[in-house]
């Protein structure tokens with residue numbers, strides 16, 4: 534991936550492959566482009582509003598292209614009791630598409646990923662924007678997405 538434009542182009546290809554119920558884990562250090570990818574996917578699906586990082590809210594809801602999307606950022610998730618109390622468990626209902634940044638911060642609570650996307654900043658590329666993006670499918674649903682992405 535060359536730069537942010539390339540990440541957005543990847544998002545534009547990925548967005549149409551998303552299906553109801555999909556759980557996608559987004560891995561990668563701070564500032565590697567997880568939220569940028571989600572924002573570009575929502576825009577591809579026709580979402581017109583602002584897409585802000587759920588850094589403090591932990592969760593943002595969206596509706597676009599007839600899909601219900603949930604964008605989590607669990608970097609600041611600390612209290613396991615909050616998972617149930619905040620209603621997070623109920624969001625993984627087999628219909629919502631859940632895009633989860635920092636899933637490891639709520640390990641054991643976040644359901645298994647159908648698809649995992651891993652961002653890596655290429656050495657010396659912090660400002661020029663070079664990123665490596667890897668996609669991996671773990672389930673049949675995830676594999677179908679990946680196949681659509683590659684096809």
Ligand SMILES: Nc1ncnc2c1ncn2[C@@H]1O[C@H](COP(=O)(O)OP(=O)(O)OP(=O)(O)O)[C@@H](O)[C@H]1O
Pocket residue numbers: 534535536537538540561562563564565566567568569570586606608634661662663664
């Ligand atoms: N190739 C690239 N892909 C995505 N973002 C890039 C790229 N190159 C530079 N950037 C810039 O890097 C930053 C990525 O920020 P973003 O909020 O998407 O990261 P994040 O992975 O969600 O971080 P956090 O873990 O803090 O939520 C943005 O400022 C974006 O403009």
Ligand SMILES: [Mg+2]
Pocket residue numbers: 567568569586606634
């Ligand atoms: Mg983010």
